[in-house]
Amino acid sequence: MSPTLLERWNPLTPLALAVFLVVATFAGPQPWSPIVALIVALGLAAASGVGGRVLWVTVGVGLPTFALLFVMNGVVAPPDAAPFVERLRLTYPPLRDALLVATRLAASVSALAWVIAGIPPRRLTSALAQRGLPSWAAYVVVASLEAVPLARRRAREVLEAQRCRGLRVGKGIGGRLRTLVPMAGPLIVSLVTETEERALALEARGFVPGRRRTALAPIPDRAGERLTRTMLWTATVALIGWSVIRWARSM
Secondary structure (H helix, E strand, O other): OOOOOOHHHOHHHHHHHHHHHHHHHHOOOOOHHHHHHHHHHHHHHHHHHHHHHHHHHHHHHHHHHOOOOOOHHHHHOOOOOOOHHHOOOOOHHHHHHHHHHHHHHHHHHHHHHHHHHHHHHHHHHHHHHHHHHHHHHHHHHHHHHHHHHHHHHOOOOOOOHHOOOOOOOOOOHHHHHHHHHHHHHHHHHHHHHHHHHHHHHHOOOOOOOOOOOOOOHHHHHHHHHHHHHHHHHHHHHHHHHHHHHHHHHHH
């Protein structure tokens, strides 16, 4: 099986590209920059094998944002007495503004979700550690990225254990809420125990915040990717500077 796009790259390269897409979404020419960034992010996610997951997250964030903004500004409190059919046109300011904000948010979420869903957290932190990231910061990054998957896995384990003990999972929202009561205690205790085990493992391995880690299997970093990252970071800084200058001139 051939490696995916993210497996062939050093993790720092897609990270730099994701940051560039997020900055371009807000600092680039509007409204085309968010649209282009969204298309590029979804295309990269599809090429990396995580297109479905990224699309699900993007739609789950962008669609409710658009609906909420449009209902609040264009339907509940319209700025004028325009008929309802007129409010559905792209020339209607609340609809246009809601689309722009939702597209910006969707593009940012898809760019970051592509990196989070496609790169294993430990591989990303290993690449950051090779570039000089302190060991304590690497641990904070990997622990943050693994917090939600760990909690979900622990919740499934607790639920299966409770089912083995005769717990009946009710149907509907009410039944699921009643199921949370016997699950909350064991889940919290297991998460606290996991944190203690990690602390003991770090202490047993001689974890010292001021020391630099040595990678057992260094992640390759080709010269072409380093040049690409330099160009991406330069373009990111240039976009930020251009938006600041444009904002200062408009004052």
